[in-house]
Amino acid sequence: xxxxxxxxxxxxxxxxxxxxxxxxxxxxxxxxxxxxxxxxxxxxxxxxxxxxxxxxxxxxxxxxxxxxxxxxxxxxxxxxxxxxxxxxxxxxxxxxxxxxxxxxxxxxxxxxxxxxxxxxxxxxxxxxxxxxxxxxxxxxxxxxxxxxxxxxxxxxxxxxxxxxxxxxxxxxxxxxxxxxxxxxxxxxxxxxxxxxxxxxxxxxxxxxxxxxxxxxxxxxxxxxxxxxxxxxxxxxxxxxxxxxxxxxxxxxxxxxxxxxxxxxxxxxxxxxxxxxxxxxxxxxxxxxxxxxxxxxxxxxxxxxxxx
Amino acid sequence: xxxxxxxxxxxxxxxxxxxxxxxxxxxxxxxxxxxxxxxxxxxxxxxxxxxxxxxxxxxxxxxxxxxxxxxxxxxxxxxxxxxxxxxxxxxxxxxxxxxxxxxxxxxxxxxxxxxxxxxxxxxxxxxxxxxxxxxxxxxxxxxxxxxxxxxxxxxxxxxxxxxxxxxxxxxxxxxxxxxxxxxxxxxxxxxxxxxxxxxxxxxxxxxxxxxxxxxxxxxxxxxxxxxxxxxxxxxxxxxxxxxxxxxxxxxxxxxxxxxxxxxxxxxxxxxxxxxxxxxxxxxxxxxxxxxxxxxxxxxxxxxxxx
Numbered sequence: 315x316x317x318x319x320x321x322x323x324x325x326x327x328x329x330x331x332x333x334x335x336x337x338x339x340x341x342x343x344x345x346x347x348x349x350x351x352x353x354x355x356x357x358x359x360x361x362x363x364x365x366x367x368x369x370x371x372x373x374x375x376x377x378x379x380x381x382x383x384x385x386x387x388x389x390x391x392x393x394x395x396x397x398x399x400x401x402x403x404x405x406x407x408x409x410x411x412x413x414x415x416x417x418x419x420x421x422x423x424x425x426x427x428x429x430x431x432x433x434x435x436x437x438x439x440x441x442x443x444x445x446x447x448x449x450x451x452x453x454x455x456x457x458x459x460x461x462x463x464x465x466x467x468x469x470x471x472x473x474x475x476x477x478x479x480x481x482x483x484x485x486x487x488x489x490x491x492x493x494x495x496x497x498x499x500x501x502x503x504x505x506x507x508x509x510x511x512x513x514x515x516x517x518x519x520x521x522x523x524x525x526x527x528x529x530x531x532x533x534x535x536x537x538x539x540x541x542x543x544x545x546x547x548x549x550x551x552x553x554x555x556x557x558x559x560x561x562x563x564x565x566x567x568x569x570x571x572x573x574x575x576x577x578x579x580x581x582x583x584x585x586x587x588x589x590x591x592x593x594x595x596x597x598x599x600x601x602x603x604x605x606x607x608x609x610x611x612x613x614x615x616x617x618x619x620x621x
Numbered sequence: 622x623x624x625x626x627x628x629x630x631x632x633x634x635x636x637x638x639x640x641x642x643x644x645x646x647x648x649x650x651x652x653x654x655x656x657x658x659x660x661x662x663x664x665x666x667x668x669x670x671x672x673x674x675x676x677x678x679x680x681x682x683x684x685x686x687x688x689x690x691x692x693x694x695x696x697x698x699x700x701x702x703x704x705x706x707x708x709x710x711x712x713x714x715x716x717x718x719x720x721x722x723x724x725x726x727x728x729x730x731x732x733x734x735x736x737x738x739x740x741x742x743x744x745x746x747x748x749x750x751x752x753x754x755x756x757x758x759x760x761x762x763x764x765x766x767x768x769x770x771x772x773x774x775x776x777x778x779x780x781x782x783x784x785x786x787x788x789x790x791x792x793x794x795x796x797x798x799x800x801x802x803x804x805x806x807x808x809x810x811x812x813x814x815x816x817x818x819x820x821x822x823x824x825x826x827x828x829x830x831x832x833x834x835x836x837x838x839x840x841x842x843x844x845x846x847x848x849x850x851x852x853x854x855x856x857x858x859x860x861x862x863x864x865x866x867x868x869x870x871x872x873x874x875x876x877x878x879x880x881x882x883x884x885x886x887x888x889x890x891x892x893x894x895x896x897x898x899x900x901x902x903x904x905x906x907x908x909x910x911x912x913x914x915x916x917x918x919x920x921x922x923x924x925x926x927x
Contacts, residue, residue, distance in 0.1 A: 325764070329764060329767055329768050332768055333768050336768070450909060450912060453856065453908075453912060454856065454905055454908040454909045454912060455905055456856075456859075456860050456863060456880070456883070456904065456908075457860075458863070458864075458880075458883065458884060458887065459883050459887070459901055459904070459905070461887075462883070462886075462887035462890055462897065466890055466891065470891060509849065544810070545807070545810065548806055548807065548810055549803070552802070552803045552806075559864075563864060567887075601767070604767060617813075
């Protein structure tokens with residue numbers, strides 16, 4: 315197990331490097347630059363600006379310089395928000411985005427697993443029907459539509475929660491955004507869990523366990539849950555990256571101070587430093603989660619470790 | 622004593638039937654699946670609704686007095702008005718909402734079809750090959766998927782838009798090319814367990830080539846998870862497209878999609894509710910029915926779940 319884990323950790327490093335390289339070059343190959351505006355800048359100013367941000371160097375030299383700085387923890391300057399370095403901007407926005415994303419991730423996964431398992435155990439009885447209906451709502455209503463409906467119903471008509479904004483850590487402001495993010499994630503998790511649980515409950519070893527007289531709870535806890543988790547666990551990695559991209563929309567709709575707003579405008583403005591910095595941070599988070607998922611997978615399914 | 626048990630009569634009858642090729646027919650797996658599908662009421666109703674939505678989107682515009690890009694200067698921001706022919710009201714630019722909803726539905730349906738096909742084909746082939754060959758091939762292929770996962774796809778999408786220009790069809794293929802990753806992972810996971818099964822062993826023992834085993838023996842056994850995940854992919858793709866439209870990167874004006882309509886309708890839903898309700902109802906019922914059809918297909922194709 316230790317060997318497997320260390321192998322996976324080591325293999326994540328080249329992935330990160332390749333991804334940084336790919337991002338860097340793809341972004342530079344796309345037409346346009348950070349200083350294209352409504353009004354063209356005078357050539358001398360443009361040349362000075364480009365020299366200031368090292369954009370006049372050959373691409374490969376820029377790349378090496380960027381990686382060198384990155385290894386020293388320096389994300390470079392933002393090219394559109396002149397007064398900030400990328401690290402400062404990330405430091406402002408990212409903690410909030412991560413907090414939002416992970417809160418929704420944890421709540422959504424737990425709710426989804428419990429709902430899926432309950433639904434599978436009570437297959438074709440009323441708790442199953444009710445849960446399947448709820449899951450459907452979570453799956454089928456897109457997040458921006460759900461956001462609009464929740465804002466309208468709970469924010470405007472009922473006035474239970476604020477419809478947007480963020481006042482220094484008030485939980486009430488988080489309820490609606492987190493709900494919007496949780497619903498689809500919980501829905502997908504529950505669907506996968508229900509499907510795999512039903513499949514597991516139909517297998518021969520569960521029948522054996524029943525035949526030798528084990529109680530329902532013991533069968534579920536000791537024999538059914540672990541194998542049923544496999545497909546769900548392999549969904550968690552992509553699930554988190556969906557949540558993080560979903561939070562871009564949610565942050566815009568609810569006017570929250572995350573990284574999402576900057577990221578979108580930065581990409582459209584070709585603010586290379588900011589886009590790369592954000593991309594790299596997202597990437598590291600997603601790689602870390604995938605690593606955890608792989609380790610969890612190996613723990614759940616011993617076959618995986620030896621292949 | 623012949624005929625005492627009535628056996629001869631029955632057998633003669635049967636022999637005659639065999640001669641005239643009127644023998645009782647066996648049911649194929651497909652016929653079985655069709656019967657199960659037809660018995661599933663929710664799925665049948667959903668098929669009906671989806672067909673209706675398709676007809677609504679593609680034939681509906683021919684029965685309307687207004688087209689999706691025509692401006693009615695006397696009816697800007699007006700609620701539904703049957704006399705003027707605006708059955709679902711007009712938007713801030715005086716364009717007929719019903720015509721726009723139909724056009725948007727067309728766009729979303731085309732996105733769903735094209736991009737899902739692309740993602741299913743790539744994902745299944747990629748995942749099955751990686752899972753079946755295993756070892757180094759698997760490691761390299763899945764590392765590639767990891768790398769793709771680790772790149773936030775919005776960046777890809779923006780670059781695709783830049784490279785492809787604003788051509789919707791190419792953009793949809795592009796979305797499909799990005800959405801296959803999860804399908805590949807799920808298919809690979811299933812393949813890993815299926816390839817250890819006895820029938821694959823038997824096929825290998827009887828000399829089937831690797832490709833024949835993958836496409837004749839493994840891929841058909843994947844149809845359950847593939848259908849379930851393809852169902853989950855369709856709303857995902859329609860969402861991606863609306864996400865892009867929301868950012869101003871998707872379908873361009875005067876054309877529209879359900880996502881664009883909702884993102885224009887949502888901020889004004891309090892004062893102009895018909896701008897949100899119409900597209901929202903169509904989108905949600907479309908997604909709901911597609912999901913029910915997927916479930917029905919799964920139950921029909923994968924009898925072990927029942």
